[in-house]
Amino acid sequence: MTLLDESDRTILADAPDKARAFSTYIGQPEVRVGLAAIRAIKTLPFSFMVTGIGIALLCLGGRSGDPLARALPWMRRASIAAILWGGAKLVVDSLTATVLSAGLPEGFTYYFATEWNEVGTALMLALAAYTMAWALEAGVKAQRDLAEIV
Secondary structure (H helix, E strand, O other): OOOOOOOHHHHHHHHHHHHHHHHHHOOOOHHHHHHHHHHHHHHHHHHHHHHHHHHHHHHHOOOOOOOHHHHHHHHHHHHHHHHHHHHHHHHHHHHHHHHHHOOOOOOOOOOOOOOOOHHHHHHHHHHHHHHHHHHHHHHHHHHHHHHOOO
Protein backbone atom coordinates (compact mmCIF):
# COMPACT_ATOMS: atom_id res chain seq x y z
CA MET A 1 0.00 0.00 0.00
CA THR A 2 2.90 2.37 0.63
CA LEU A 3 3.85 2.20 -3.05
CA LEU A 4 0.52 3.76 -4.03
CA ASP A 5 -0.07 7.47 -4.27
CA GLU A 6 -2.26 9.25 -1.74
CA SER A 7 -5.47 9.26 -3.83
CA ASP A 8 -5.33 5.49 -4.43
CA ARG A 9 -4.65 4.82 -0.74
CA THR A 10 -7.69 6.92 0.17
CA ILE A 11 -9.89 4.94 -2.23
CA LEU A 12 -8.72 1.65 -0.73
CA ALA A 13 -9.08 2.93 2.85
CA ASP A 14 -12.72 3.83 2.20
CA ALA A 15 -13.60 0.45 0.72
CA PRO A 16 -12.41 -2.60 2.72
CA ASP A 17 -13.51 -5.05 0.00
CA LYS A 18 -11.40 -3.22 -2.59
CA ALA A 19 -8.49 -3.17 -0.15
CA ARG A 20 -8.76 -6.96 0.28
CA ALA A 21 -8.85 -7.43 -3.49
CA PHE A 22 -5.76 -5.25 -3.83
CA SER A 23 -3.97 -7.21 -1.10
CA THR A 24 -4.83 -10.45 -2.90
CA TYR A 25 -3.47 -9.02 -6.14
CA ILE A 26 -0.24 -7.88 -4.45
CA GLY A 27 0.16 -11.32 -2.86
CA GLN A 28 0.41 -13.08 -6.21
CA PRO A 29 3.92 -14.43 -6.87
CA GLU A 30 4.17 -12.99 -10.38
CA VAL A 31 3.30 -9.50 -9.08
CA ARG A 32 5.92 -9.79 -6.34
CA VAL A 33 8.55 -10.97 -8.83
CA GLY A 34 7.60 -8.14 -11.19
CA LEU A 35 7.95 -5.54 -8.45
CA ALA A 36 11.32 -7.02 -7.41
CA ALA A 37 12.53 -6.88 -11.02
CA ILE A 38 11.40 -3.27 -11.28
CA ARG A 39 13.29 -2.45 -8.08
CA ALA A 40 16.42 -4.04 -9.59
CA ILE A 41 16.28 -1.46 -12.40
CA LYS A 42 17.19 1.17 -9.82
CA THR A 43 19.36 -0.94 -7.52
CA LEU A 44 21.78 -2.35 -10.11
CA PRO A 45 23.07 0.99 -11.48
CA PHE A 46 23.54 2.21 -7.91
CA SER A 47 25.51 -0.94 -7.08
CA PHE A 48 27.71 -0.48 -10.16
CA MET A 49 28.25 3.17 -9.27
CA VAL A 50 29.37 2.41 -5.72
CA THR A 51 31.57 -0.47 -6.90
CA GLY A 52 33.21 1.72 -9.56
CA ILE A 53 33.95 4.44 -7.02
CA GLY A 54 35.40 1.88 -4.64
CA ILE A 55 37.69 0.40 -7.30
CA ALA A 56 38.76 3.89 -8.37
CA LEU A 57 39.68 4.74 -4.79
CA LEU A 58 41.55 1.46 -4.51
CA CYS A 59 43.50 2.33 -7.68
CA LEU A 60 44.31 5.77 -6.31
CA GLY A 61 45.80 4.16 -3.23
CA GLY A 62 48.13 2.01 -5.33
CA ARG A 63 51.85 2.64 -5.46
CA SER A 64 52.76 1.12 -8.81
CA GLY A 65 52.42 2.85 -12.17
CA ASP A 66 50.20 5.89 -12.55
CA PRO A 67 47.37 5.54 -10.02
CA LEU A 68 45.35 8.40 -11.53
CA ALA A 69 45.45 6.86 -15.00
CA ARG A 70 44.24 3.53 -13.60
CA ALA A 71 41.50 5.15 -11.47
CA LEU A 72 39.97 7.45 -14.10
CA PRO A 73 38.36 4.73 -16.27
CA TRP A 74 36.64 3.42 -13.14
CA MET A 75 35.43 6.90 -12.29
CA ARG A 76 34.05 7.25 -15.82
CA ARG A 77 32.24 3.92 -15.50
CA ALA A 78 30.88 4.93 -12.10
CA SER A 79 29.62 8.23 -13.52
CA ILE A 80 27.87 6.40 -16.38
CA ALA A 81 26.20 4.17 -13.78
CA ALA A 82 25.22 7.34 -11.86
CA ILE A 83 23.58 8.74 -15.00
CA LEU A 84 21.62 5.50 -15.42
CA TRP A 85 20.71 5.51 -11.74
CA GLY A 86 19.46 9.09 -11.96
CA GLY A 87 17.16 8.32 -14.87
CA ALA A 88 16.03 5.01 -13.41
CA LYS A 89 13.73 6.75 -10.91
CA LEU A 90 11.33 7.79 -13.67
CA VAL A 91 11.31 4.28 -15.13
CA VAL A 92 10.85 2.61 -11.74
CA ASP A 93 8.07 4.96 -10.65
CA SER A 94 6.25 4.52 -13.98
CA LEU A 95 6.53 0.73 -14.03
CA THR A 96 5.58 0.38 -10.35
CA ALA A 97 2.45 2.50 -10.77
CA THR A 98 1.53 0.59 -13.94
CA VAL A 99 1.90 -2.84 -12.30
CA LEU A 100 0.00 -1.78 -9.19
CA SER A 101 -2.80 -0.24 -11.25
CA ALA A 102 -4.03 -3.70 -12.25
CA GLY A 103 -5.03 -4.34 -8.64
CA LEU A 104 -6.94 -1.08 -8.23
CA PRO A 105 -10.69 -0.69 -8.77
CA GLU A 106 -10.18 1.37 -11.97
CA GLY A 107 -8.18 -1.47 -13.53
CA PHE A 108 -4.97 -1.54 -15.52
CA THR A 109 -3.61 1.82 -16.65
CA TYR A 110 -0.30 2.95 -18.09
CA TYR A 111 1.45 5.55 -15.96
CA PHE A 112 4.31 7.82 -16.91
CA ALA A 113 6.15 9.47 -14.03
CA THR A 114 7.10 13.07 -14.57
CA GLU A 115 8.77 13.95 -11.27
CA TRP A 116 11.83 15.76 -12.61
CA ASN A 117 12.94 17.56 -9.43
CA GLU A 118 14.97 14.73 -7.92
CA VAL A 119 15.85 13.21 -11.27
CA GLY A 120 17.11 16.47 -12.73
CA THR A 121 19.43 17.10 -9.80
CA ALA A 122 20.78 13.55 -9.86
CA LEU A 123 21.35 13.67 -13.62
CA MET A 124 23.13 17.02 -13.45
CA LEU A 125 25.48 15.79 -10.71
CA ALA A 126 26.15 12.55 -12.58
CA LEU A 127 26.82 14.42 -15.80
CA ALA A 128 29.20 16.74 -13.96
CA ALA A 129 31.08 13.71 -12.58
CA TYR A 130 31.28 12.20 -16.08
CA THR A 131 32.57 15.48 -17.51
CA MET A 132 35.19 15.72 -14.77
CA ALA A 133 36.39 12.15 -15.39
CA TRP A 134 36.51 12.80 -19.13
CA ALA A 135 38.51 16.02 -18.66
CA LEU A 136 40.98 14.37 -16.30
CA GLU A 137 41.44 11.45 -18.71
CA ALA A 138 42.14 13.92 -21.51
CA GLY A 139 44.69 15.66 -19.27
CA VAL A 140 46.44 12.38 -18.45
CA LYS A 141 46.53 11.47 -22.14
CA ALA A 142 47.96 14.88 -23.03
CA GLN A 143 50.57 14.48 -20.29
CA ARG A 144 51.62 11.10 -21.72
CA ASP A 145 51.79 12.52 -25.24
CA LEU A 146 53.93 15.40 -24.03
CA ALA A 147 56.24 13.02 -22.17
CA GLU A 148 56.75 11.02 -25.38
CA ILE A 149 57.64 14.16 -27.31
CA VAL A 150 60.12 15.35 -24.71
